[in-house]
Amino acid sequence: MKIVKVHLGPRSYDIVISHNSISECSRLVKKSRIGNYAYIITHPFIKKSYGKHLENSFKKCGIDFKFKILPETEKTKSIDTAIEVVKDIVKIGKSKNIFLVAFGGGVVGDLTGFVASIYKRGIPYIQIPTTLLAQVDAAIGGKTAVDLKEAKNIIGAFYQPRIVISDTSLLNTLDLRQLRAGLAEVIKYGIIKDKTLFRFLEKNKEKILAKDKKTVEFIIARSSSIKAKIVEADEREEKGLRTILNFGHTFAHAIESASRYRKYNHGEAVSIGMICALEMSYRLKMLNKYALNRAIKLIRSFGLPVNIKGVTLEKIMNSLYYDKKFIGHHTRFVLVEDIGKTAIKQNPPISIVKSVLKERLK
C-alpha cells in the first residue's frame, strides 16, 4: 500500500493506493469521521462488477449506503443530472450525516464532486476512481465540473475530496483502450516533471500493459504525487503553476472538440496533443532531436495514436483559437525543454501551430 498526501491545510487528504484498497474504504471513512451514510454514485457496469465488494466494506463498519446508478452517457455530466441527484439526496432526510462516493471514472468524479460542493454549501465526498485515467488525474485536485448544452465544463467548483482510494484491482475489467488512455496521462507526468518515471515507463512497458500489481501501483503513486505537488502549489489555478498539467491538452481539447468528442477518448487526444507540443518545442529550438524522438518513441510504444484521422485542419484550428486557455487574444502553450522540464510559450507563430498539426494529418 502506498499513501500520497495532498497538503492543503484544512483541506488536506490522503490518496491510498493498493491492490484491494477498496476493502479499507469503510475503515478510512470511520477514521476520518466523514459521515455515516454513503451515497454512492456509479455506473451499471461498475455496480455489477464491484458493488458487492464496496457494500461489504461499508456493512462491516456499520455505514449505511445507497447506490445511485447513472448511465454511461454524456448526459450524466450535465447540470440537469446534478440537480436530479441533489433532489434524490434531499429525500434521504436530515438525521443522517451524508457523504458522497464517486465510484467510477472522470465523469462520475466530476459530477459527484460538484454535487458535494453545492449540497448544503458543501458536504464531504470521497473518490474511488475506477479507471487509470481517473486514478492518476481527475480524482486528484478537486477540479469538478458539469456541462451545459451551451458549453462543456462551464459550471463547477474547486472542491477537494476527503480521501482518494485508488484500488488497482478495479483496473482488472479495464480494456486495453481505456488502460492506454490513462497511460497517456502517466507519460505526460514523466515528460513534464519526472525523468525517473519516464525511464521507468521505457523499461516496464510489458509489465504495465499486463497490469502487474506492483508496477501499476508504482506508476499511480508516482503520478499522484506529481499531481498532488502541483495542486498544493496552485490549488485554484490562480498562479499559473497548474498550467503545466495542460501539456498536450491545448491541442487535445481542440482535437476532441473538432471531432465532437466521438472519435478519440481523452487519453488518445492527449497522446496526439503531446506529439504536437513536442514537435512544436523542437521546431522552436527549445527541445533537442534526441529527447524529441525518445518521447515520441515512448508514446508510440504503448500503442497510443500519434496521427489524426477524419478531422480537418480547419476545424481543429477553429477550435484551437477558441480554447479556454487563450486569455483574451493571447495563445499560450505548455512546451518542453527537456524530459522533465517545461516552458510556457506565449503566442507562438500560427504557421508553426498549423504546420505541426498538418504533420499529424498525414
Place this chain on the structure above:
Amino acid sequence: MKIVKVHLGPRSYDIVISHNSISECSRLVKKSRIGNYAYIITHPFIKKSYGKHLENSFKKCGIDFKFKILPETEKTKSIDTAIEVVKDIVKIGKSKNIFLVAFGGGVVGDLTGFVASIYKRGIPYIQIPTTLLAQVDAAIGGKTAVDLKEAKNIIGAFYQPRIVISDTSLLNTLDLRQLRAGLAEVIKYGIIKDKTLFRFLEKNKEKILAKDKKTVEFIIARSSSIKAKIVEADEREEKGLRTILNFGHTFAHAIESASRYRKYNHGEAVSIGMICALEMSYRLKMLNKYALNRAIKLIRSFGLPVNIKGVTLEKIMNSLYYDKKFIGHHTRFVLVEDIGKTAIKQNPPISIVKSVLKERLK
C-alpha cells in the same frame, strides 16, 4: 466613509460604508483588478431608482456592463434562475474578464454569489446591498444559496465577495417596514455581542428611523464589524462559532416556515424569535429580569412585532423540530446571559419552548 476589513487570508475584502459609496464602485473595482465587464444582477425598481448612478460610475472608469433584471419574486432565488443566468453569461463570450455585481437585497445577493461560485469554477463578484438587512447581514460572509422546490437554501456555496459596497443613500427608497427588518438584525448584534451598540440603539431611535446619514453609517459599520469578526473565526460554519448569529433565528425560521413565508418578513420573524429566545433565557435562569425587559423594550421601541398572529402553535412546533439547526435528534438554541453575551443551550425542555411560544400567541 468607514471601511471594515474582513480578514480571510487570500479571500480578504473590504466593506466600504458611506453615503454615496456607489460612486466609488468603479474605482474600487479597478484598484482591486476584479474585471473589465460588470454583469449586474438587480430588480426593476432598483434599476429604475439607482441604475443610472451605477452606470455612470462604471462608464467613468471604462468598465463595460450589462444589467440582468430579475423580478422580485421567490422564483428569483431558485436553481432554475441561477442556470438561466449562467446561460446568459456564457453568451457574453470569452474575451471579457467578467465579474458579477449583486445590486439588490438578500435574494439578489444569494443568487449572484452562487452563480459567481459555480461559473467557470468561480469568478469574482461584488456586493452592493440595497436594503439595510442585506447591508448588515446577508451581503457579508459569503454564504450563498438558492432554493429547490423541495427545500429552501438547499443548494449553495461559501464564496466570498471581492468588495461589499454599503451605500446608505440607497436606503432612501426603503420603506419603514423594510428598514425595521434590517434593524432587527442590528439589535441582534447588540444583544449577542455589543453592549455599546445596544446602548447606541437605545439612545438614537429617532435619528435611526429618520435615516440620519451618520447615525445609519455608524450602525452599519458596527454591525458589519461584528459579522466580519465572527466570519473570520468560522468562515465555513464548521467550528460552531458562527452559530451565535442564529440568535432568535431558530424560532424565526420556524415562524416563517409555519406561516409559509407570507405573513412576516425575515426581520419581523427574527424580532419575534429574539423575544422567544430572551424569554427562554430568563426562564432557564440564565438572564436576569432587568436585562430581559431592557432588550424587549428596545425591540418594541423600533415598532417591531413581538407577538405571532395567524399561525398555530402546532405548526410552529412542527417546523421547529424539523429545523436544520437540530443536528440528529438534538435541539440547540442560542440564548443570552447578559446584553452582549450568548450561551448555547442543548435540548432545553420542550415544555419551555412551547410555553414561550404560547406567550407570543396571545
